Amino acid sequence: MAWSDKFKLKKGLVQALNEAGFTAPKKIQQKTLARINGGQDVIAVGPEGCGKTTTYILAALSKFNYTPDGVPKVLILVPDKEKVEEVIAKIGQLNKNKTLSIVPLYVTPGTEAQMDALADGADIVVATPDRARAIYLKLGLDVNKIELLVIDDAELIVKQGLQLPVTELADSIPKCQHLVFTEVLHERLNKMIAPFMKQPAIVEVEEIGEPQFNTHPQMLYLLPNFGTKVNLLNLFIQDEELFTKVVLFVNTRLTAEKLYKGLHDKKSTVALLNPWLPGVDGFTSLPEFKNAQTRVLIVVNDAEQESDLRDIPFLIHFELPVEKETYIRRMISDAPDVENETMAITFATDLELSAVKKIEQATGQKILSGELPEDLIIETERRITGSAERKDALAKADDNAPGAAFHEKKASNAKTYNYRAGLKAKMNKKKNH
Incomplete structure (x- = not known):
């Protein structure tokens, strides 16, 4: 034209x-x-x-x-x-x-x-x-x-x-x-x-071409802020029957330390890859983690690091890496096995959506959006100015202890998720791991 x-x-x-x-x-x-x-x-x-x-x-x-x-x-x-x-x-x-x-x-x-x-x-x-x-x-x-x-x-x-x-x-x-x-x-x-x-x-205008790779099934959860990401992660990890092995990717050591402490306080089995803190559980390689009883391994995103992620049921990107190639490399599935497929889950805020779009454009595949669990607590971003308000906030945080950033699930809603039927079927297969 x-x-x-x-x-x-x-x-x-x-x-x-x-x-x-x-x-x-x-x-x-x-x-x-x-x-x-x-x-x-x-x-x-x-x-x-x-x-x-x-x-x-x-x-x-x-x-x-x-x-x-x-x-x-x-x-x-x-x-x-x-x-x-x-x-x-x-x-x-x-x-x-x-x-x-x-x-x-x-x-x-x-x-x-x-x-x-x-x-x-x-x-x-x-x-x-x-x-x-x-x-x-x-x-x-x-x-x-x-x-x-x-x-x-x-x-x-x-x-x-x-x-x-x-x-x-x-x-x-x-x-x-x-x-x-x-x-x-x-x-x-x-x-x-x-x-x-x-x-x-x-x-x-969307310009997504033909798929470039065979990739693991992927699911995107759009969340408003860091605190809500933490709450969703906690809901997932509490399901010990489904989330039997998880590699959790973050961008900084500070985030890794926060998540390690929060998950550890909830008595989840969690470790760091190549730990830099004294007195924490950790592994120096993925094979060690695969053969251990630990369920969650926190990995700080590193573009230079090559990891064998085969046979890990869940890969969760709490934060997207700076380079989209790092994410794409993890998603490539050489020999997909329906029974033992890896499920890749991404948490993203509004500010990370452009990175998601770049990944979709590079891979030629749309990432499906997941429905949020009914019992997910959505954190609000607010400033506390008065000392009385600050004390009230601290008291509420104590009520939710251990781990102020995390919240217990309601008993009536335990292990209930608003997953689509197809995804639920895929995720249920993880219980074989």
């Missing part, structure tokens, strides 16, 4: 696209450009490489005639300096209007040079939210004539905790169109953009 008239792109832009090798629109451009040109707010969700950056650059360049006035019409917010430079380069590749002034803003010692560049005239500003806000508060960034606000890699902006600068800048713009581009859409991101998005169209 060639670039059609319905996208309302200027001839110079179409020529630049063809010269750059973009001879036809990608799926995300087919689904969004007409809406964007119509002035609608859009939330576009798609994986890396699906064409999100090109999409909003086309929208930005379409805002200008050949006589720009040097006052910002487009503000593009991205997570970091590297992304600012990438977007600037992409604009240069597609922009035929050499009178346009594009100004980058990112954190660097001093703001004077960037404020001078804005004062000299800026039509498109590409910025990190914190630096754009800082210069705006110094009256160096004029947002009164902005017609298009773009937020790219929005999930990373949320992960970096830059929601406040984004919302303050959006609130400061009198009236404009809003475009949000992200790899995943979740509650925290929705909370950031909801105040300024006006009945947005949500467009989602």
Whole structure:
């Protein structure tokens, strides 16, 4: 499909696209450009490489005639300096209007040079939210004539905790169109953009190819925070008949120590791989663990470590490793055996969903979502300010002892899970181990 008239792109832009090798629109451009040109707010969700950056650059360049006035019409917010430079380069590749002034803003010692560049005239500003806000508060960034606000890699902006600068800048713009581009859409991101998005169209593009490997069955549990992850882990581990052997992956020694202490306090048989603490149970290799009575082995994620995970009934990723290749290597099943298959379970928060998407894209397989147990206690994130409130909280924690982070299951709900029928059947087979 060639670039059609319905996208309302200027001839110079179409020529630049063809010269750059973009001879036809990608799926995300087919689904969004007409809406964007119509002035609608859009939330576009798609994986890396699906064409999100090109999409909003086309929208930005379409805002200008050949006589720009040097006052910002487009503000593009991205997570970091590297992304600012990438977007600037992409604009240069597609922009035929050499009178346009594009100004980058990112954190660097001093703001004077960037404020001078804005004062000299800026039509498109590409910025990190914190630096754009800082210069705006110094009256160096004029947002009164902005017609298009773009937020790219929005999930990373949320992960970096830059929601406040984004919302303050959006609130400061009198009236404009809003475009949000992200790899995943979740509650925290929705909370950031909801105040300024006006009945947005949500467009989602998934580009998952053919399966690349034979993998273990996988299940994803989406959880709101660390404390709820701990509670779900405790529910699982309490089922001694089903979870007979578990390798539990975490990212840091601090997390490993917390989980070891909590599980150990509940009298679960648990150990660390290559222990670094004195007086704790541990093993120096997987074969040792396989031949021992210990049920749970906590492993700190290490991309360099090769482990033989065969014949382990359950692999639980409490946290996803930094490198997706580490996770994928563990999931590959050389000779799947229905009777002795390994089940891989992943706990993820909103902020880890982008890592899950990258894994799905790399493996060509969707990870099924699991239903949460009815008796799972969902932790709330709250701050305790008064001393009386702090004492009450400590008293409640004591009531739940041992292990304040863990909670006993209700007797009426013991060993009940909302598993789908197929998963329940698979998991029941683990009792043969």
